[in-house]
Amino acid sequence: MVKRTDPYIPGEQVNDPTVLKLNTNENPYPPSPKVLTAIRQEAEGKLQLYPSPTADDLRETIASYFQLDKEEVFVGNGSDEVLAFSFMAFFEPGEKIRYPEITYSFYPVYAKLFDIPFEEIPLEEDFSLSVEQYFGAEGGVILPNPNAPTSLYITIEQIEKIVQNNPEKVVIIDEAYIDFASTSAVTLIPKYENLLVIQTTSKSRSLAGLRVGYALGNRSLIDALIRIKDSMNSYTIDRLALAGAKAAFEDVDYFERMTAKIISTREKVKERMAQLDFEVLPSEANFIFVTHPIYSAQFLYEELKREGVLVRYFNADLIDNHLRITIGTEEEMERFLDTIGKIIRIT
Amino acid sequence: MVKRTDPYIPGEQVNDPTVLKLNTNENPYPPSPKVLTAIRQEAEGKLQLYPSPTADDLRETIASYFQLDKEEVFVGNGSDEVLAFSFMAFFEPGEKIRYPEITYSFYPVYAKLFDIPFEEIPLEEDFSLSVEQYFGAEGGVILPNPNAPTSLYITIEQIEKIVQNNPEKVVIIDEAYIDFASTSAVTLIPKYENLLVIQTTSKSRSLAGLRVGYALGNRSLIDALIRIKDSMNSYTIDRLALAGAKAAFEDVDYFERMTAKIISTREKVKERMAQLDFEVLPSEANFIFVTHPIYSAQFLYEELKREGVLVRYFNADLIDNHLRITIGTEEEMERFLDTIGKIIRIT
Numbered sequence: 001m002v003k004r005t006d007p008y009i010p011g012e013q014v015n016d017p018t019v020l021k022l023n024t025n026e027n028p029y030p031p032s033p034k035v036l037t038a039i040r041q042e043a044e045g046k047l048q049l050y051p052s053p054t055a056d057d058l059r060e061t062i063a064s065y066f067q068l069d070k071e072e073v074f075v076g077n078g079s080d081e082v083l084a085f086s087f088m089a090f091f092e093p094g095e096k097i098r099y100p101e102i103t104y105s106f107y108p109v110y111a112k113l114f115d116i117p118f119e120e121i122p123l124e125e126d127f128s129l130s131v132e133q134y135f136g137a138e139g140g141v142i143l144p145n146p147n148a149p150t151s152l153y154i155t156i157e158q159i160e161k162i163v164q165n166n167p168e169k170v171v172i173i174d175e176a177y178i179d180f181a182s183t184s185a186v187t188l189i190p191k192y193e194n195l196l197v198i199q200t201t202s203k204s205r206s207l208a209g210l211r212v213g214y215a216l217g218n219r220s221l222i223d224a225l226i227r228i229k230d231s232m233n234s235y236t237i238d239r240l241a242l243a244g245a246k247a248a249f250e251d252v253d254y255f256e257r258m259t260a261k262i263i264s265t266r267e268k269v270k271e272r273m274a275q276l277d278f279e280v281l282p283s284e285a286n287f288i289f290v291t292h293p294i295y296s297a298q299f300l301y302e303e304l305k306r307e308g309v310l311v312r313y314f315n316a317d318l319i320d321n322h323l324r325i326t327i328g329t330e331e332e333m334e335r336f337l338d339t340i341g342k343i344i345r346i347t
Numbered sequence: 348m349v350k351r352t353d354p355y356i357p358g359e360q361v362n363d364p365t366v367l368k369l370n371t372n373e374n375p376y377p378p379s380p381k382v383l384t385a386i387r388q389e390a391e392g393k394l395q396l397y398p399s400p401t402a403d404d405l406r407e408t409i410a411s412y413f414q415l416d417k418e419e420v421f422v423g424n425g426s427d428e429v430l431a432f433s434f435m436a437f438f439e440p441g442e443k444i445r446y447p448e449i450t451y452s453f454y455p456v457y458a459k460l461f462d463i464p465f466e467e468i469p470l471e472e473d474f475s476l477s478v479e480q481y482f483g484a485e486g487g488v489i490l491p492n493p494n495a496p497t498s499l500y501i502t503i504e505q506i507e508k509i510v511q512n513n514p515e516k517v518v519i520i521d522e523a524y525i526d527f528a529s530t531s532a533v534t535l536i537p538k539y540e541n542l543l544v545i546q547t548t549s550k551s552r553s554l555a556g557l558r559v560g561y562a563l564g565n566r567s568l569i570d571a572l573i574r575i576k577d578s579m580n581s582y583t584i585d586r587l588a589l590a591g592a593k594a595a596f597e598d599v600d601y602f603e604r605m606t607a608k609i610i611s612t613r614e615k616v617k618e619r620m621a622q623l624d625f626e627v628l629p630s631e632a633n634f635i636f637v638t639h640p641i642y643s644a645q646f647l648y649e650e651l652k653r654e655g656v657l658v659r660y661f662n663a664d665l666i667d668n669h670l671r672i673t674i675g676t677e678e679e680m681e682r683f684l685d686t687i688g689k690i691i692r693i694t
Contacts, residue, residue, distance in 0.1 A: 001575065002436050007573075007577030008578065010400050013400060026396050030395055043387070044383070047555075047591070048375070048377055048554070048555055050360055050373060051555075051556055077424055081579065089349050206395035208395055208582075209586035210585045210586070210587070211585040227354055228348065231352040232427070234357040236425075236428075236558070238557045238588055239556035240386065244394070
């Protein structure tokens with residue numbers, strides 16, 4: 001299958017602590033202190049034993065958070081693995097799937113690897129998405145909500161229309177950033193057998209370093225994912241990640257406080273960026289997607305990098321004059337705004 | 348791909364601490380204390396950031412242990428993931444691969460999933476393997492050494508013959524148990540571009556709970572594995588597992604002492620089992636494979652289970668009168684020998 005690979009390239013990961021990293025949508029806050037306690041406990045004396053192959057404990061915890069059954073929850077080694085397994089489980093060679101032309105750039109990578117044909121559906125000029133274009137897709141639909149890197153959210157009513165209009169195919173809603181937006185499509189799961197919602201602990205639960213993603217959906221969809229997983233790797237999540245993710249789900253208060261903080265910072269940054277003449281898309285994610293009428297995105301990316309601030313620049317059609325900027329702490333965003341303000345004024 | 352799945356079923360994982368678990372070939376000793384220190388350090392303050400997508404640090408450490416270059420090392424989420432990626436990278440639909448008829452039962456699972464045809468090569472009656480039968484394989488060869496569940500080892504000279512006689516195809520040697528045997532095929536890597544050696548930290552390095560496996564081979568083979576991985580999941584190993592596995596590799600002394608202890612226990616258990624009239628294959632693994640002239644394997648498995656001792660029984664052709672028994676600590680094996688001794692005498 002190597003000849004069909006066209007690998008995804010993640011944002012730069014740097015180790016320099018003086019660099020302000022606003023390029024991979026990580027959470028600026030550490031996970032709940034209860035996560036560390038759980039990891040420390042789990043590390044004592046059990047590492048020589050395999051983790052649970054069924055991850056029942058973590059699945060129970062996630063299920064109860066979403067008021068679902070354990071059998072409606074699949075867990076994997078990051079949501080990228082869950083996405084890859086979903087492509088394997090639900091999409092078929094010979095049947096065209098649909099996803100937005102501008103979206104998470106891992107989708108075409110999976111599609112090529114597994115020989116799944118695809119149609120990339122253009123967005124409107126303002127990057128908004130018309131749901132009708134996703135009706136009656138031959139092989140299924142995959143859609144991030146909020147979309148990345150645009151940061152735009154579509155309502156649960158719009159999602160429901162897409163699901164209703166693909167009754168024989170699986171519709172995957174990739175909700176990596178949903179906790180920074182309004183309503184998740186999870187509440188539709190009891191009504192639709194063909195809806196799979198994928199989320200991650202990497203963003204809103206501050207666990208990018210632990211690699212735990214999950215899918216929520218009808219039992220038959222979850223069973224299919226389990227069959228794929230058990231045909232690839234019996235134990236995909238290690239003991240420490242299982243324990244840490246469980247603790248993160250249990251500390252609802254901490255999760256809600258940190259998420260609210262990021263949303264509040266985001267709203268302030270949006271305003272300040274507008275004052276600097278940036279056009280800022282109405283983000284419902286933990287990042288913003290911006291463009292400037294005078295300064296090119298590539299120029300700003302490079303100048304920011306020179307000043308020790310990393311943001312994400314995509315050298316790709318339609319979005320190569322935009323920057324994707326992760327929302328950090330209040331202090332980090334002050335430094336960012338200060339730096340970009342100077343670049344714009346000095347130049 | 349769900350219709351091609353025929354999932355692997357791992358050994359039972361039980362949580363009852365009174366049960367003596369000798370059924371999944373885990374190490375009875377905890378990992379080096381340095382592993383815990385490394386994990387604790389890594390857990391402080393970095394969990395919200397992605398791990399290194401290239402895992403350079405761990406790859407450097409493994410490379411230096413084996414006197415290879417970092418570019419000759421691939422790391423993955425357990426050796427099962429490394430095996431799955433290897434099937435994807437090196438074996439093709441339409442070209443028959445070969446592996447032993449009795450072997451790690453995950454191989455046919457991968458082959459079916461990726462639509463790779465296979466020939467299962469019969470072993471001799473004593474479970475030994477004739478290398479000539481692996482020469483000129485149409486699609487490549489995969490072979491565990493020592494073999495599982497038979498525990499039998501073939502020499503590096505025999506491995507070399509198989510590699511030499513498949514010059515255009517990849518030969519994968521799955522060395523999950525090699526540290527309990529004599530020589531690894533790793534020393535052949537500089538001589539052969541078509542040899543891939545896969546190992547794991549789950550057995551000899553007591554890290555089954557952390558999920559870190561690795562492949563060693565020519566750069567072009569490692570590059571192919573990286574392309575597959577980067578088309579599936581950018582970050583397959585979490586921060587804690589990267590740090591823990593690195594520390595385990597660095598504590599060579601601890602690793603050597605624990606491995607020697609298990610080998611010494613194994614030799615004693617072999618003798619004691621022979622005294623109980625068991626036929627014990629000449630194991631070079633951290634488990635033994637045994638049969639009794641009077642008592643059936645299934646009977647012994649069930650009686651042992653009733654007494655709180657779990658061993659592995661395979662309800663499969665040719666091996667359904669054998670038991671695979673993991674080597675535990677000296678004390679654990681005393682309990683095992685005592686229990687099986689009573690079963691045989693009482694019945």
